[in-house]
Structure formats: structure tokens, C-alpha cells
Amino acid sequence: MEHSADGLMEQMCSSDFVVKMRIKEIKIENGDRKLIGAQKKKKLLKAGPLKRKDTKRLVLHMKSGAGCPCPQLDSLAGSFLVMGRKVDGQLLLMAVYRWDKKNKEMKFAVKFMFSYPCSLYYPFFYGAAEPH
Template identity: 60%
Template structure:
């Protein structure tokens, strides 16, 4: 009982000190380079040769570098044992943060990918998982990604003092507005954003669009017959380029400012899902944009990380 009360006090103290999420715990966590969790070598049916460590969150771990604390537990709560493995798997989730589908998305994901250093792992509450899932799964489905098995919410504890709760409970602003731009159209013309989508896409093209139609709740983009510049061929075949049609899933009615005028060239990136080519990102080809020029040049030499993509 005394041990349980101590754990409750620790977690409650964290929320009071952090403001958003465990920020105040940083100073205490930084005092240790290594934690001796003797009971945690065996976790989720896997035996780890190394005991969990408390390590710095590297800047390259973009998903969680700004989460609000500086050190994380490794192995993490998704059974990733090395930092390269964590970065590869977490990298595929970075663009989801930019979609603002829920204000707690980073808190939820980082509680698993980069859990804060405590004397035992603290999992996200089931209600936190459900809130993020309910808001973000529809956005993921637009790109042809289902909510992954590893994040099934029934795996996480029912709300109590020893799990991570929602930070923005009941905040209407956490929900995606109906009038919000279609996700593939809602991307900044920044080199980092372009490269994230480039690596996650099956193909990338410079091309013109002849016509846009609505079809069964989707938006259908028909490519012009003019020559297309291939930046990434991927799974496309030459015959695919001759009659190229792309879809924005569930995008019949959401705004897409880029498609208001079809006179210019576009940077198109997409994936093939169930024999359909889904649009992942669209930008007008702005010749004056330094960000675009840098990204296009970088594509020629950049080696994309190899990971199992769950969302981009």
C-alpha cells in the first residue's frame, strides 16, 4: 500500500510540475544516466539482455524532441531496443503532428516511443488513446493507413492515477474542423515537410492537372497528357504515367486551394493502395521558392530511412 501511494504521489507531482506534460521532471531525470529496473528485464514476453536505461532524447528524434522533457527510457514501451530503431519507427509519425488532428497526439505517441524515465513504465490511459484515435484515425484513412495494431486502445490501462491522462479533455479545438483543408493540401511549402512526404510516398512527380472531379465522396485528379517529370518512380510503371489518375480519399467537399487554378505545374506525391493512387501531398510548383529548390535538389542524393511506414 505504501509503495502504491508513493507511485501515486510521484505521478501527481509530475502533472503539477509540468504544466503540459512532465516538463518539471526534467531536472530530476537528468541526474541519472542509468536506471536499475531489476524487474523489467522481462517485458511483454521478451527478455532484454540490457536493463532499461535513461538516455537523452536526440534532436534527430523529431517526433518527441520537443515533447517537454529531455530524457527517455530505452527500451521503450513499443519494444524498440536501440535508438536507431526508435528513430526509424517514430519518423513515420512526424507528419501526423502537423495535421493537428488532436492536441494530445504528441503526448500519446511519445509516452510510448520515448517514455519518460521513472522507476517503472507509465503507460497512456485508455481514454487518451481513444481520444487521439477517434480524431486522427479518419485523417490516416485518407492516406490509406488504418489505426495500427500496436496502438489498439484496449491494450492500455483504464484511467487511474498511474497512467498518463488526456491533457486537453473536452477541448473542442482538438477536433478537426469540418471546413479544414483536405490533409494532402494542408502542407507548408517547407523543405523538411516535402522530404518527409517524399520518403513516405511511393512516387513523386512534377506534372499538370487537366481536370478535377468528385466521385463517390472522393476527389479525382486527372493528369494532363503533357510530359511529366519523374522525381521518384517507385511502384509506377510507364503505362501508369500515360493515363494517370489520383484520388483524395473522402476529399469531395474539403477545401484544396492548390486546385482552385489548374494552370501551373504541381509537385505531386502519392501512394498506391488497393490499386488506387492516393494523393499524399500537393504543392504548386513555385519556381521562386528556395524551399522547393532545395528539396528537389536534395531528392537526388537523399537516402530515405527504411522503416515500416504506419503514417505519413
């Protein structure tokens, strides 16, 4: 599935963290879905509030996501571009895309995500006076 670079960059702006990673397994608990990252093979593209201990063993939560029809998670082979927010110590999943190195839009978005004017579009996520 093709995604626009602008759409991906806007999602990156609204996320606390962005990681390219492999997913080891998916667990379902109490109506939530947990994505457990592989120990190795992860690249932190935007750290945000993540601490070293957060990145050691990435566990991403999809609130009420047990019934989510997520076709991109049908197969856990390969890498994923994952975006989320840290809320009350939990890493909440906001978006997940299968990493496609042939997808020009995705490569462009990742390459230029730091030059994208996030604070102009999302001043309520960041301090309005803080440049990001």
C-alpha cells in the first residue's frame, strides 16, 4: 500500500517516537493488543521521551486493539515503521507500516522528517514556542 510522504511526515510529527523495527510477537490481553519488538534489528529514528530502558525491550500497546483488522500485521516477517506516544509510562502505538525499501514516499519521509516544519502544524503537541 502506497502512502504519501506528507501524510507520513505529519504522523511522525504528531508522534513522540518513530522506530524502524522487527516485531517478534503479538499478544492479546484484556482487549488490548501488544506488539513485542525483537531485541535486535531496531533503529530509533525519533527518540522523543524514550529512555534507554524503553528501547531495550519495546512493548507497544494498542488500546482496544484486540479486534483490529490490521492486514499489515498478518505476517511479522520483515521490518516495520512504528510511530507512537509515551503516556503514563506506556508506549502507545499510533501507526504501523510494513517497511518497504522500494517505497519512494516512505524513504523520502524518513530522510526529510527532521526538516519538516512540525511545530507549524502541531503546536499543541509541543510547546508552541519550542522549535522542533
